Structure formats: C-alpha cells, structure tokens
Amino acid sequence: MYERVKSMFIKEFIQIFRDPRMKGVVFLMPIIQLLVFGYAVTTDVRRVPLVVHDLDRSAASRELLGRFVHSGYFEVREFAAGEERVRELMDRGVATAALCFAKGFEKDLLAGRPAQAQFIVDGSDSNTAGIVLGYGSAIAARFSNDAALEGAARGAGVALQKRAWFNENLESRLFYVPGVIAILVMLVTLMLTSMGVVREKEIGTIEQILVTPITPLEFMWGKTLPFAAIGFADVGLITVLAVFWFGVPIRGSLVVLLAATALYLMTTLAAGLLISTVSRTQQQAMMSTFFFYLPAVLLSGFMFPIANMPRAIQWLTYANPLRYFLVIIRGVFLKGVGPAVLWPQMLALAALGSFTMWLAAKKFHKTLA
Helix, strand or coil: HHHHHHHHHHHHHHHHCCHHHHHHHHHHHHHHHHHHHHHCCCCCCEEEEEEEEEECCHHHHHHHHHHHHHHCCEEEEEEECHHHHHHHHHHHHCCCEEEECCCCCCHHHCCCCCCCCCEEEECHHHHHHHHHHHHHHHHHHHHHHHHHHHHCCCCCCCCCCCCCCCCCCCCCHHHHHHHHHHHHHHHHHHHHHHHHHHHHHHHHCCCHHCCCCCHHHHHHHHHHHHHHHHHHHCCCCCCHHHHHHCCCCCCCHHHHHHHHHHHHHHHHHHHHHHHHHHCCCCCHHHHHHHHHHHHHHHHHCCCCCCHCCHHHHHHHHHHHHHHHHHHHHHHHHHHCHHHHHHHHHHHHHHHHHHHHHHHHHCCCCCCCC
C-alpha cells in the first residue's frame, strides 16, 4: 500500500509542476490575492468627503468642525454657500456627508439650549452610511458632553471606561485577513483537486490506473496528499505575509493552527475529489467547484453574520467547513484560544472531512463508466 500511494504522490507532483505556470498559480496567486483582498476587504472608513454649510460662522461651529477633521475620518471638500450647493455636491457624489450649522448655534449652546446642527449622509450604500453616522454621532456626543461640563460645576457621575478585547483599535483588517487566508486555501485546494480524476479521464491515463492493483482509498490518498502539502505550504506562506505585512497578531498556538488546518484541508480536498469523481469533463468540474465555493463563502459568516440569516439558512451553514475554520483561525490569531474552546469546530471539521472522503472513495469506481 505504501509503495502504491508513494508512486501516486510522486506522479501528482510531477504532473502539477510540469507546467512552470502552475508554480505561479499555486504559490504566487494566493499572495497577490491576499494583498488585494487584505486592503480591499475592510469596513473601516477613512477620509470621508465632507461638505460644510455654516450659517453661524462662530467659534463653536469651527470647534465642532475641527473635531470632525482632526478625527481622521472626514476631509472637507468645500464650504458651501447654500443648501442647493450642498444638494448638488451630494447628488454628484463629490461629497458623501454634509455638516450644516443653523444660525445661532453658538448662542443656543452658551444659553444651555439644544444647538441646531445637521449631519447628512449619503445612504445609497447603507453599510458605509451606518459607519459614517456612527463616527459623526460619537464626535458630536463628545463635543456636547464637553460643552456641558464647561457650563456646569463638575459633580459626582459615572465614568464609563471603554475597552475592546482582542482587537483594541477595532481594525476590521485584523478580523478579515485571517478569513481571507481560509478562503484562499479553500479556493486553491478545491481547484486543484476538482481537476484530479477528471483530468485522468480526459487525457486517457485513467486506463493505466484501472489495470493496477491500487484500491479506491489508496487512489484517493495518492491524489490528496500532494495537494495537502501544497495547502500547508500556502497556509504557511500566507500566514507569514498576514503577520509581517498586515500586522495581524497570532496569539495562539501554531500547533493548534496546523492541526485545525489538517482537518480543514481534509474537508476541502475531499470535496474537490468528490466533484472530480462525479464530473466527466474539466469544464463540468470547474463549474461545480464555483457552484460549491461561492455559497460556501457567502454562508460562512465571513461577510454576513450567520445570526442575521433566516433560520433555514442557518441550519444549512452547519454543513459548511469554512464556517468552522473561520472560528478556529480567528480564535487562534486574535484570541489565543486552544482546543479547550475550539474542540466543537475541530470535531465538526473531522466529521465533515471523514464523511466527504468516504463518499468520494465510494463514488470512485475502477471503471470507465
């Protein structure tokens, strides 16, 4: 058995790297994709184009505006002369937000009355609008609180100290980059393995395999081990880039990460082999891979919280290996937790991988049909 699996292992490596372009696809493309996705996939909003319409022109309005600018979230594009100009800039997309001060803003503030100011946000992108509104509300609330403290004697009160665990600066990149690692590894391993058996059929080498004494399970091991090695290499390469380029901390054990990666790779490789065994052409295998990959990403919790999905869809996500590996990889990177916390996800990956591998081996028959 060892010799037969070893021969398949060597054959697969030779076949993969016979074409020099495959080296770029296997090792260079994940790096490029991580760099692109690492910068593109973020919910942080910076330098929001802001138009200002100030009818008060007072020290108080200038101070509040200064807080918006100095926060780093907003960048003044124009001081509009009237409401029509504000509307024009918002319609044209030159400005995403507008800060408008009513006449008498400072007078009302000093008198202890509610000072009238309006913060307008382009709501066509609801996610960005919600984040920008949160920034503006926080700045205005702090300004209002400071003004109230200046106008009244300081007394006993509640001092609320805020602290975020695991991601102190609330940088979305630290949350998304580990997820990008899991997604890229799934894509690479699925693409490589889904072409494995069907390529043998198309180029005619399957007949040579059919006359050998190799068993379906040995065939599957011979097919998956080379791609598993490539998967581990990609995980290591991308992890180094995530830590040293994007500054993502890795607070947990590398041993736990490697063990969880092995379970995850077993699942993705088995899924790719299952696709390959049921497909007759490489085109069918390619389309089936994307049919599996896209829903897996969308239903993993990477972009949309699973808790917000309909109940039936939430149940469907339990069959998604990416769901479990995202919890594991973020737990290892950001929280530093281990098997005592992550064992349910690791057990689920082991069960999914074993079942999928068994199904792929069962589907492979030593026949041309």
